Amino acid sequence: MILSTLGALGLALVGLTAAQKEPEPNSPNEAELNTAQPASSTSEFYPVRPPAVPLAVRSPYLSTWLPAGRDGGNGGHLPGQWPIFWTGQPLGWAGLIRVDNYETYAWMGAPQGIQTARQVAMEYTSTKSVFTIDVNGKVGMNITFLSPVFPHDVQRQSLPFSYVNIEVWSADGHQHPVQIYTDISAEWASGDRSAVAQWKTGFSSVGIAYHKVWKQTPQVFSEANDQAEWGSWYYATEAVEKLTFQSGADTEVREAFVNGGVLSNAEDPLFRAINKNYPVFGYALDLAVSAVAPSSAPTVNSTYFSIGLLQWEAVRYQGNADRRNTGIGETPDALNSLWTDYYVDEDEALSFFHNDFETATKLSKDLDDKIAKDSLAAGGQDYMALTTLAVRQAFGATELVGVNHEPLGPLLFMKEISSNGNMQTVDVIYPASPIFLYLNPELLRMMLDPLYENQENGLYPNKYAMHDLGTHFPNATGHSDGTDEPMPLEECGNMIIMTLAYAQKSGNTDYLKKHIVILEQWAAYLISDALYPAHQLSTDDFAGPLLNQTNLALKGIIALQAMHVISELIDWFPMQNYSQIAHDYISKWVEIGTNKNDNPPHTILNYGNETTHGLLYNLYNDRLLSTHLVPDSLYKQQSAFYPTVANVYGVPLDTRHDYTKGDWEIFTAAVSEESTKRMFISKLAKWTNETPTSRPFTDLYETGGDGGYGDGIIFCARPVMGGMFALLALP
Ligand SMILES: *[C@@H]1O[C@H](CO)[C@@H](O)[C@H](O)[C@H]1NC(C)=O
Ligand SMILES: *[C@@H]1O[C@H](CO)[C@@H](O)[C@H](O)[C@H]1NC(C)=O
Ligand SMILES: *[C@@H]1O[C@H](CO)[C@@H](O)[C@H](O)[C@H]1NC(C)=O
Ligand SMILES: *[C@@H]1O[C@H](CO)[C@@H](O)[C@H](O)[C@H]1NC(C)=O
Ligand SMILES: *[C@@H]1O[C@H](CO)[C@@H](O)[C@H](O)[C@H]1NC(C)=O
Ligand SMILES: *[C@@H]1O[C@H](CO)[C@@H](O)[C@H](O)[C@H]1NC(C)=O
Numbered sequence: 092m093i094l095s096t097l098g099a100l101g102l103a104l105v106g107l108t109a110a111q112k113e114p115e116p117n118s119p120n121e122a123e124l125n126t127a128q129p130a131s132s133t134s135e136f137y138p139v140r141p142p143a144v145p146l147a148v149r150s151p152y153l154s155t156w157l158p159a160g161r162d163g164g165n166g167g168h169l170p171g172q173w174p175i176f177w178t179g180q181p182l183g184w185a186g187l188i189r190v191d192n193y194e195t196y197a198w199m200g201a202p203q204g205i206q207t208a209r210q211v212a213m214e215y216t217s218t219k220s221v222f223t224i225d226v227n228g229k230v231g232m233n234i235t236f237l238s239p240v241f242p243h244d245v246q247r248q249s250l251p252f253s254y255v256n257i258e259v260w261s262a263d264g265h266q267h268p269v270q271i272y273t274d275i276s277a278e279w280a281s282g283d284r285s286a287v288a289q290w291k292t293g294f295s296s297v298g299i300a301y302h303k304v305w306k307q308t309p310q311v312f313s314e315a316n317d318q319a320e321w322g323s324w325y326y327a328t329e330a331v332e333k334l335t336f337q338s339g340a341d342t343e344v345r346e347a348f349v350n351g352g353v354l355s356n357a358e359d360p361l362f363r364a365i366n367k368n369y370p371v372f373g374y375a376l377d378l379a380v381s382a383v384a385p386s387s388a389p390t391v392n393s394t395y396f397s398i399g400l401l402q403w404e405a406v407r408y409q410g411n412a413d414r415r416n417t418g419i420g421e422t423p424d425a426l427n428s429l430w431t432d433y434y435v436d437e438d439e440a441l442s443f444f445h446n447d448f449e450t451a452t453k454l455s456k457d458l459d460d461k462i463a464k465d466s467l468a469a470g471g472q473d474y475m476a477l478t479t480l481a482v483r484q485a486f487g488a489t490e491l492v493g494v495n496h497e498p499l500g501p502l503l504f505m506k507e508i509s510s511n512g513n514m515q516t517v518d519v520i521y522p523a524s525p526i527f528l529y530l531n532p533e534l535l536r537m538m539l540d541p542l543y544e545n546q547e548n549g550l551y552p553n554k555y556a557m558h559d560l561g562t563h564f565p566n567a568t569g570h571s572d573g574t575d576e577p578m579p580l581e582e583c584g585n586m587i588i589m590t591l592a593y594a595q596k597s598g599n600t601d602y603l604k605k606h607i608v609i610l611e612q613w614a615a616y617l618i619s620d621a622l623y624p625a626h627q628l629s630t631d632d633f634a635g636p637l638l639n640q641t642n643l644a645l646k647g648i649i650a651l652q653a654m655h656v657i658s659e660l661i662d663w664f665p666m667q668n669y670s671q672i673a674h675d676y677i678s679k680w681v682e683i684g685t686n687k688n689d690n691p692p693h694t695i696l697n698y699g700n701e702t703t704h705g706l707l708y709n710l711y712n713d714r715l716l717s718t719h720l721v722p723d724s725l726y727k728q729q730s731a732f733y734p735t736v737a738n739v740y741g742v743p744l745d746t747r748h749d750y751t752k753g754d755w756e757i758f759t760a761a762v763s764e765e766s767t768k769r770m771f772i773s774k775l776a777k778w779t780n781e782t783p784t785s786r787p788f789t790d791l792y793e794t795g796g797d798g799g800y801g802d803g804i805i806f807c808a809r810p811v812m813g814g815m816f817a818l819l820a821l822p
Contacts, residue, residue, distance in 0.1 A: 138475060141159055162785050168210040171207040174199070183275060186198040189272070195349045229267055230269060254396070256394075277304050279318075285364050299328070336374050395448055404425045477779065501537060508809050509805065532592075583616050590606060651673040705743075739794070739795060742794065748801070749794055778792060
């Protein structure tokens with residue numbers, strides 16, 4: 092059908108090939124196949140070409156990206172391929188533009204039978220990805236995906252929505268009639284493509300048109316292929332006079348637009364499986380461009396859309412033993428999304444977000460500017476390319492929930508995206524923590540609070556700190572049997588270090604007083620295990636357990652000195668002299684942890700294994716907390732050593748493999764001397780620009796070869812990339 096109608100329009104056939112024909116009934120939809128079309132030319136990318144471009148990234152379930160690395164997709168062009176959920180599953184999200192009432196081009200997605208517009212450039216900031224597109228030399232477009240981040244405003248941050256702003260102008264100076272089209276498919280509503288979706292098109296009380304899509308039989312707190320199986324998706328825009336809408340089979344709705352530039356304002360009454368004649372939810376509207384005099388600035392016409400997910404219940408949480416016995420509901424508690432504290436219903440929440448565009452744009456620009464300026468000053472252009480790419484990824488793994496009881500306020504939950512889905516993993520919060528310490532340390536406290544509440548209420552039996560608050564997000568149900576993944580030394584160190592870092596940045600020493608009893612319990616573990624670590628996992632669990640790990644020992648020893656600082660800050664007289672122990676341990680550690688005979692000398696991976704080495708990233712804590720425990724000579728020694736073992740894309744994590752961790756490289760860079768710091772940063776930026784990986788910013792990659800995933804393990808979209816801010820979190 093598409094071919095024949097386009098055929099009747101003559102000129103529109105340009106760019107079509109015989110292969111682009113209408114699919115057979117019930118054949119897999121193009122969205123499922125994600126058949127990327129080759130880009131007609133190569134776009135510019137600034138500041139680098141990221142592995143994947145963030146499109147709408149606000150929460151673990153609103154995480155939509157555009158593949159850019161060459162191992163998937165078309166190299167980062169918005170026209171000609173489908174956006175993906177972070178897992179790689181395509182998400183139907185299409186954009187078309189119709190010019191001069193006869194020619195139609197796709198500016199987003201790969202709808203079959205429709206030629207693609209030409210992407211000229213893509214530029215990203217901390218909160219925005221801007222695509223500049225040329226439509227047959229006639230019309231210019233800027234498509235801006237804005238996923239705002241509000242570090243100091245939990246109300247705004249609580250709404251998991253993003254904007255897409257569409258700007259058009261005359262590229263050839265002439266005026267052109269222009270119509271814009273966009274749709275989403277029901278693929279957003281469930282990770283199970285055979286699940287039945289339901290939908291409704293409506294208008295909010297303040298004149299906002301919305302398509303609402305949800306899984307017909309929602310399962311609260313459940314996921315399928317990491318997508319949420321509950322809640323309502325909204326795709327919304329201002330209900331301007333000439334806006335038309337339609338829901339129906341993808342080919343039919345898009346074809347209606349291609350033919351006439353308008354939609355029927357009809358709703359598809361047949362609720363059905365997501366993958367059965369793929370229902371889509373479209374809008375069309377006029378956006379004419381006016382003529383411009385040569386060499387004068389173009390007159391821009393624009394419109395914007397909001398996309399997001401509203402879930403009333405967000406997280407199951409087991410934090411308070413008492414409440415288990417009150418009879419008020421079963422434990423664990425279902426905690427509501429924080430936005431439910433501020434808005435009476437979904438209409439109000441959606442309307443607030445949509446009408447907040449101007450404020451959100453301004454606040455986002457302020458944040459973009461701050462991060463760019465600080466990053467340039469701390470580490471130059473390459474560093475700015477890394478920090479700005481990490482912002483949406485780090486915040487996009489978190490979810491704010493409301494807690495209606497004292498003494499806790501809102502809590503921030505984090506998903507260990509892609510590695511295993513754990514809830515509130517301590518050694519994932521830790522590498523991510525620099526971005527929160529830099530932007531607002533209270534956000535880190537909101538992540539630590541539930542970990543403390545659960546353990547202080549006796550819901551965790553081990554004497555060391557727990558690894559995570561639940562095996563799978565969004566279930567923060569703890570580990571009352573104590574069988575979480577054991578990383579005792581790592582997590583005791585992390586909890587003490589993050590707690591002191593928070594108190595130092597915020598000035599909230601009451602927080603230290605409040606938790607001193609359990610902090611001392613963890614410190615006792617460190618006294619017995621930190622100097623000679625037992626055979627155990629470190630956070631780099633993919634490398635397996637090892638005895639006497641040098642870097643792990645250092646974390647524990649610095650954490651003991653941190654306990655001394657904590658005791659002094661709150662006038663607490665501990666049973667142990669932490670400072671004495673830490674100083675004793677560090678002098679022994681320097682001896683047994685270093686190979687002094689090598690040229691140049693360096694610390695070793697584990698005691699007694701003289702030919703080994705690794706990134707000593709836990710040294711960062713000594714500077715972060717100003718503990719001044721480790722001699723300056725050791726900083727200098729490590730800084731001189733790393734360049735001697737660097738590969739093209741970075742320094743291997745340790746002698747066991749050629750892969751490395753981007754987050755730990757930047758922790759290491761932050762405490763290296765200038766030239767070594769620049770080396771780490773420039774190699775990681777080069778890798779980011781060149782890696783063939785096409786999922787969101789992996790933290791585990793090969794330092795040699797073509798810079799693929801480390802050992803083929805696909806870590807992606809993990810919040811640990813908040814560690815890019817390690818330079819900026821230092822005092
Ligand atoms: C389009 O976006 C680019 C990149 O942000 C910007 O430099 C350019 O000025 C924009 N063009 C218009 C007409 O707004
Ligand atoms: C969370 O727990 C509930 C109840 O046990 C379960 O049905 C659900 O599948 C869990 N969610 C995930 C994502 O594991
Ligand atoms: C924007 O598009 C509308 C609808 O076609 C049109 O009425 C208006 O004149 C256009 N504005 C500009 C600045 O071209
Ligand atoms: C750990 O290292 C220390 C110091 O080198 C050594 O004495 C001890 O034997 C090592 N532990 C084991 C179990 O090998
Ligand atoms: C702790 O040890 C240090 C170093 O030996 C010493 O100076 C300090 O007085 C001791 N503090 C206490 C409270 O014993
Ligand atoms: C020494 O390090 C290597 C990795 O480089 C590791 O495979 C080996 O087990 C270590 N040996 C000992 C005795 O710990």
